Amino acid sequence: xxxxxxxxxxxxxxxxxxxxxxxxxxxxxxxxxxxxxxxxxxxxxxxxxxxxxxxxxxxxxxxxxxxxxxxxxxxxxxxxxxxxxxxxxxxxxxxxxxxxxxxxxxxxxxxxxxxxxxxxxxxxxxxxxxxxxxxxxxxxxxxxxxxxxxxxxxxx
Amino acid sequence: xxxxxxxxxxxxxxxxxxxxxxxxxxxxxxxxxxxxxxxxxxxxxxxxxxxxxxxxxxxxxxxxxxxxxxxxxxxxxxxxxxxxxxxxxxxxxxxxxxxxxxxxxxxxxxxxxxxxxxxxxxxxxxxxxxxxxxxxxxxxxxxxxxxxxxxxxxxx
Numbered sequence: 001x002x003x004x005x006x007x008x009x010x011x012x013x014x015x016x017x018x019x020x021x022x023x024x025x026x027x028x029x030x031x032x033x034x035x036x037x038x039x040x041x042x043x044x045x046x047x048x049x050x051x052x053x054x055x056x057x058x059x060x061x062x063x064x065x066x067x068x069x070x071x072x073x074x075x076x077x078x079x080x081x082x083x084x085x086x087x088x089x090x091x092x093x094x095x096x097x098x099x100x101x102x103x104x105x106x107x108x109x110x111x112x113x114x115x116x117x118x119x120x121x122x123x124x125x126x127x128x129x130x131x132x133x134x135x136x137x138x139x140x141x142x143x144x145x146x147x148x149x150x151x152x153x154x155x156x
Numbered sequence: 157x158x159x160x161x162x163x164x165x166x167x168x169x170x171x172x173x174x175x176x177x178x179x180x181x182x183x184x185x186x187x188x189x190x191x192x193x194x195x196x197x198x199x200x201x202x203x204x205x206x207x208x209x210x211x212x213x214x215x216x217x218x219x220x221x222x223x224x225x226x227x228x229x230x231x232x233x234x235x236x237x238x239x240x241x242x243x244x245x246x247x248x249x250x251x252x253x254x255x256x257x258x259x260x261x262x263x264x265x266x267x268x269x270x271x272x273x274x275x276x277x278x279x280x281x282x283x284x285x286x287x288x289x290x291x292x293x294x295x296x297x298x299x300x301x302x303x304x305x306x307x308x309x310x311x312x
Binding site: 017020035041043044048050057059074078079081086088090117118123125126127128129130131140143144145148149150152153155156 | 173176177180186189190191197199200201202203204206207210212213215230232234235236237238239240241242243244246248249270273274278279280281282283284285286287293296297299300301302303304305306307308309310311312
């Protein structure tokens with residue numbers, strides 16, 4: 001199969017958690033960080049509830065024609081004083097299911113996030129992508145992002 | 157004057173907004189983005205109120221012996237599903253007043269943020285620093301951060 005896939009972007013529900021975690025784990029960097037068990041560790045559902053309660057966070061999924069979840073993205077709206085008090089937007093956890101990549105699904109997710117950020121009054125959208133994710137960097141540049149910053153991380 | 161300055165880190169108050177905005181503007185990159193007027197544009201105070209209302213955001217200032225505000229930092233706690241549902245922490249808007257730099261104030265602010273992030277259960281702390289801020293990158297590496305990611309931004 002090939003060609004673009006038109007998806008529906010909608011808020012994630014609690015019963016999407018397993019599909020989302022599977023996508024987070026299906027990744028060279030994510031594999032070592034997740035725990036795929038049946039049932040899933042409760043910590044994932046607790047995190048889902050924290051996200052769902054926070055009006056500044058939106059965890060969304062991309063659903064294909066058949067109602068299957070084939071992508072996800074989390075948008076964080078961050079109030080702050082800089083830039084004359086304009087909120088910033090941060091995009092996290094963009095994933096597309098392995099069998100659906102290069103079909104325009106990631107682009108539809110990110111375009112949704114850009115429109116939502118703009119509607120919420122943000123003037124800046126930011127994200128971190130690992131140094132090794134060269135394809136992702138090219139993808140974001142194509143959508144208008146600049147590689148303007150160094151993304152620094154510290155793990156406890 | 158030289159030597160380390162011991163500061164007190166405390167939550168920012170509404171009457172700190174002018175001091176914080178002055179620090180945000182006293183910077184090669186910030187200058188063009190802020191509006192220093194008397195009174196300050198209302199958008200800064202509206203943003204302060206949004207930050208103060210959000211339990212996942214902490215805007216703090218560093219106060220010196222004389223009660224003067226000489227630094228600021230905003231810590232954002234971001235619930236999310238990845239890493240088994242551990243929240244992430246994002247550090248934004250770290251600034252030290254021009255006449256107080258290289259006195260350990262930035263380090264005390266960031267160490268406060270790291271301790272707070274850990275206390276809130278975060279396993280990852282992230283930040284973006286502009287490609288041109290080479291001193292800042294060295295500073296964060298000294299505190300344990302790795303330049304692991306590309307920080308990508310899009311301005312509307």
